[in-house]
Amino acid sequence: GENVEQHPSTLSVQEGDSAVIKCTYSDSASNYFPWYKQELGKRPQLIIDIRSNVGEKKDQRIAVTLNKTAKHFSLHITETQPEDSAVYFCAASRAGTASKLTFGTGTRLQVTL
Amino acid sequence: DAGITQSPRHKVTETGTPVTLRCHQTENHRYMYWYRQDPGHGLRLIHYSYGVKDTDKGEVSDGYSVSRSKTEDFLLTLESATSSQTSVYFCAISPSGGGYTFGSGTRLTVV
Numbered sequence: 657g658e659n660v661e662q663h664p665s666t667l668s669v670q671e672g673d674s675a676v677i678k679c680t681y682s683d684s685a686s687n688y689f690p691w692y693k694q695e696l697g698k699r700p701q702l703i704i705d706i707r708s709n710v711g712e713k714k715d716q717r718i719a720v721t722l723n724k725t726a727k728h729f730s731l732h733i734t735e736t737q738p739e740d741s742a743v744y745f746c747a748a749s750r751a752g753t754a755s756k757l758t759f760g761t762g763t764r765l766q767v768t769l
Numbered sequence: 770d771a772g773i774t775q776s777p778r779h780k781v782t783e784t785g786t787p788v789t790l791r792c793h794q795t796e797n798h799r800y801m802y803w804y805r806q807d808p809g810h811g812l813r814l815i816h817y818s819y820g821v822k823d824t825d826k827g828e829v830s831d832g833y834s835v836s837r838s839k840t841e842d843f844l845l846t847l848e849s850a851t852s853s854q855t856s857v858y859f860c861a862i863s864p865s866g867g868g869y870t871f872g873s874g875t876r877l878t879v880v
Binding site for chain 2: 662698
């Protein structure tokens with residue numbers, strides 16, 4: 657089955673700096689890659705996703721890049737703000753598998769003033 | 770309202786007792802999932818459903834069973850709770866091929 661590895665497990669940045677979280681996946685047939693943000697005590701929420709026919713996608717301060725050849729994808733957050741502090745999860749799934757997502761182990765991002 | 774609710778939100782139960790968690794959706798989505806979340810492990814799939822009475826196992830299904838008799842309800846049962854099943858359980862729903870919407874979670878403690 658699919659295996660998703662995520663790094664780093666913790667990340668501390670100063671407000672205004674950029675943050676990058678990286679994930680690798682094992683199943684070359686995976687074609688859907690979402691990112692979730694989970695604030696303390698809350699449910700994970702989808703913040704951005706990308707499909708394998710696209711190399712990059714942006715939404716305001718967040719962007720995701722996908723390298724199919726290397727089987728890795730990354731989340732980029734620019735101009736970080738304290739409210740960006742949370743745990744971020746990457747995930748992957750392949751078509752025809754009931755959209756089952758395999759998640760990475762999460763990155764705790766702390767944005768300091 | 771996210772269109773998905775879980776009950777109960779918190780539960781403490783004794784080792785060896787059966788426990789049922791409920792997930793209810795109002796979105797009429799085909800796919801429903803149960804995950805558990807543990808520190809250092811992220812979210813791991815327990816069971817999922819692709820339609821009424823159509824369910825299958827995920828990567829950590831031992832000790833769990835599920836049922837889906839209606840589109841809107843997906844039940845997770847711990848047949849005989851153990852301390853290793855202490856966790857936060859999340860239900861999720863998805864339209865075909867899309868991202869998930871998660872419920873608020875159930876914090877289960879087995880003592």
